[in-house]
Amino acid sequence: xxxxxxxxxxxxxxxxxxxxxxxxxxxxxxxxxxxxxxxxxxxxxxxxxxxxxxxxxxxxxxxxxxxxxxxxxxxxxxxxxxxxxxxxxxxxxxxxxxxxxxxxxxxxxxxxxxxxxxxxxxxxxxxxxxxxxxxxxxxxxxxxxxxxxxxxxxxxxxxxxxxxxxxxxxxxxxxxxxxxxxxxxxxxxxxxxxxxxxxxxxxxxxxxxxxxxxxxxxxxxxxxxxxxxxxxxxxxxxxxxxxxxxxxxxxxxxxxxxxxxxxxxxxxxxxxxxxxxxxxxxxxxxxxxxxxxxxxxxxxxxxxxxxxxxxxxxxxxxxxxxxxxxxxxxxxxxxxxxxxxxxxxxxxxxxxxxxxxxxxxxxxxxxxxxxxxxxxxxxxxxxxxxxxxxxxxxxxxxxxxxxxxxxxxxxxx
Numbered sequence: 434x435x436x437x438x439x440x441x442x443x444x445x446x447x448x449x450x451x452x453x454x455x456x457x458x459x460x461x462x463x464x465x466x467x468x469x470x471x472x473x474x475x476x477x478x479x480x481x482x483x484x485x486x487x488x489x490x491x492x493x494x495x496x497x498x499x500x501x502x503x504x505x506x507x508x509x510x511x512x513x514x515x516x517x518x519x520x521x522x523x524x525x526x527x528x529x530x531x532x533x534x535x536x537x538x539x540x541x542x543x544x545x546x547x548x549x550x551x552x553x554x555x556x557x558x559x560x561x562x563x564x565x566x567x568x569x570x571x572x573x574x575x576x577x578x579x580x581x582x583x584x585x586x587x588x589x590x591x592x593x594x595x596x597x598x599x600x601x602x603x604x605x606x607x608x609x610x611x612x613x614x615x616x617x618x619x620x621x622x623x624x625x626x627x628x629x630x631x632x633x634x635x636x637x638x639x640x641x642x643x644x645x646x647x648x649x650x651x652x653x654x655x656x657x658x659x660x661x662x663x664x665x666x667x668x669x670x671x672x673x674x675x676x677x678x679x680x681x682x683x684x685x686x687x688x689x690x691x692x693x694x695x696x697x698x699x700x701x702x703x704x705x706x707x708x709x710x711x712x713x714x715x716x717x718x719x720x721x722x723x724x725x726x727x728x729x730x731x732x733x734x735x736x737x738x739x740x741x742x743x744x745x746x747x748x749x750x751x752x753x754x755x756x757x758x759x760x761x762x763x764x765x766x767x768x769x770x771x772x773x774x775x776x777x778x779x780x781x782x783x784x785x786x787x788x789x790x791x792x793x794x795x796x797x798x799x800x801x802x803x804x805x806x807x808x809x810x811x812x813x814x815x816x817x818x819x820x821x822x823x824x825x826x827x828x829x830x831x832x833x834x835x836x837x838x839x840x841x842x843x844x845x846x
């Protein structure tokens with residue numbers, strides 16, 4: 434469609450021409466094949482019947498069957514759009530076919546989302562609500578920001594809000610499943626080995642309880658946002674940002690240790706940029722920036738301390754296992770913890786440097802040079818900790834072979 438409209442052009446600004454193999458007849462054949470595969474998928478999903486699931490079925494399995502039943506009509510909708518796209522391609526109308534294909538993709542994505550696990554659904558919720566906040570945030574110092582009619586912006590924001598509420602309510606069920614599985618596991622373990630790992634289970638229960646609290650707060654904010662949009666009240670942006678804060682905190686609860694380290698690295702880099710910016714200003718402009726900078730650097734230090742403790746605890750636990758792989762893992766965790774400990778020393782230097790400048794700024798001219806010298810060292814140690822924990826990237830053949838080996842082991846088990 435773009436080739437025919439002349440939108441695609443070569444370096445000399447002449448219109449690009451479609452190659453011989455790219456035509457609507459061949460695309461129609463591929464689209465017909467995809468529609469057939471989608472129809473087969475729809476038939477499989479239609480076989481799901483949540484009402485026939487026996488009592489006592491695992492909650493996760495029940496939810497999977499319920500998701501299949503809900504996904505079936507969405508897949509059927511996608512198949513309908515694909516068939517229409519085939520007809521449009523048969524009529525040599527590429528643009529109309531592309532529009533139908535986009536609708537098919539949207540329906541398939543909506544169906545696929547129903548099978549998302551806890552972490553994936555939290556990430557989707559975060560991404561979707563971030564779009565809402567962006568729509569409600571006016572462009573600043575950006576002449577290229579596209580203009581959008583108020584009615585279109587309101588429609589998109591409302592739709593995204595409905596989507597976020599639906600996702601947050603699905604999260605409630607997934608969190609409940611996690612709690613049920615934890616209690617069932619605790620009961621089974623208590624029968625086999627009473628008293629073991631009680632502390633870890635209690636910690637997991639507390640995490641899930643906190644997650645549900647944040648989920649509920651986020652849902653309340655987004656529901657209030659929808660009301661504010663409907664009544665055109667002035668606090669819509671504030672409510673959207675409030676909801677995003679809750680979702681971001683919920684998202685962090687389920688980070689892996691590497692993700693926590695990466696977030697700390699990114700936030701430390703941002704603080705370093707702000708420190709450099711403050712140093713470039715005169716004394717009068719610099720003074721009010723020093724307090725927030727000191728607080729941010731001290732917060733990074735506390736986070737790093739918690740991560741170092743967690744890595745050391747994991748290293749100790751892995752070291753107790755009588756397994757060569759566990760021993761290797763323990764070594765990696767211990768080395769990563771050591772790097773984070775080294776970053777703590779540099780963070781302390783940076784925080785102390787900023788705090789001295791903050792305290793002295795009322796009486797004299799100050800410099801942030803000590804902090805600016807320490808902050809790059811922080812990043813070096815955090816980067817090294819991440820490098821130690823992240824396995825090196827392998828080529829595709831190695832990954833495929835490992836996957837096949839794992840599948841064979843699973844089948845044998």
